Amino acid sequence: PSTLLRRLGSYSRRNRLYQAFQALGQVVRTLFLLRYISDAGLRRQITACTNIVEDYNRFVDWLFFGKQGVITDNDPVEQEKRLKYLDLVANAVILQNTVDISLAVQALSAEGIRIDRAALKTLSPYLTRHLKRYGDYVVDFKQIPLPLEDAISLPVQLDEM
Template sequence: MRYGKPGGIAYHHISDTYIALFTHFIPCGVWEAVYIIEGLLKNTSEVKPTTVHADTQGQSFPVFALAHLLGFDPMPRIRNWKDLTFYRPTKRTEYVHIDALFGEPGRNVIDFDLIESQFRHLMRVAVSVREGAISSTLLLRRLRAGSRKSATYIAFREVGRVIRTVQLLRYLSDAPLRRRVTAATNKVEAFNGFSQWIGFGNGGAITDNDPVEQEKTASFNALLANAVIFHSALDIAEIVRQLLEEGWETDPEELAHISPYLTERIRRFGEYSTHELGIQPEAYDPKLDVDFTQLHEQEPAASGFGTAA
């Protein structure tokens, strides 16, 4: 979606069920990663993500640390591996096959003593964020701009180094995990494209300078996209039921590749049939007679990405 002056980004949190859980409208130039946690904490839907995916901005130390302290599993898309540092638990720690990833022996060591001394304070901060006493957005901004001499900043940084190193090692050693991260980030990109297609009015531009109106437009666009996605999911389910009744075998792995981000049968300009306004729609059946248990089970996840301005 394009935005007019002063410009901005619609930052969506997309569930692994394809829908947008939360949408922020943020001005251009803002560090997008600070909104990753905020959307999850404000989420009031029945979908409760435990894993959060993001683009490259999401791999910063403060985001890793705060997400972990709040009980989320941060799993961002990884780029520029050659520029990332792996951290050792002690100066004497060495690894047989992967020691080169950690740099020179005795270097890049986690300060666990500092983490231990600051642990109570870190947990108090995390609880304050969880309870809404402190905004996660404000906290991450302060941590990003904080003094490197601050014990709180350094403690958050050290925790972030631990979590990111563990996640990098998981990412390297777990091929199915890499596929899940790629699939999740591709899903978000697909939602962004779909919401842009839905938001065709006025050339897709938000020309209102009022931040409240900008937020409304971005949120209404996500709501409309969710409604169309839901409608498409019902149509897909009905077609699958018809195929099952006709005796066709349905492979759950093939169904898993079908996306509800369909546009071919959607009339963006609508049909204005006022005589249908009073018709009560039939109750929908969300269940299919298909065994999906053979697919790999995983924790609910959400992904945070911004639609570029």
């Protein structure tokens, strides 16, 4: 393995091993593209996954509003801290959105409205319309929330899977 990695690490285009792996990579890429072109289900699945990632990135960009989302500090430790804090805030907002959605679903169910599993799949926790990015926030650290499973039970029929 070390000899192989050393040869590949040289990045010499004349290296036969490099050329063989490059050709193999092109074959794999071509096979995937042919499958992608011919398989509508695969295209739908890739598009759906890409849309989820893009929605998350738009959500995080919306949350990271200071300095137009640019990290101006050149210190790698500070950069990593800012990204981790952004992840923490994003996860906290996603959790709160999930709780709010779950409570709304629970209230609708209590009113007698049938909850469809397919409709629940279309909901996203990346909501921002109800958030205030600026302002004062009061956090009560003495109030410990119940675990989500105990606090909210979703009224979804298990046989609808």
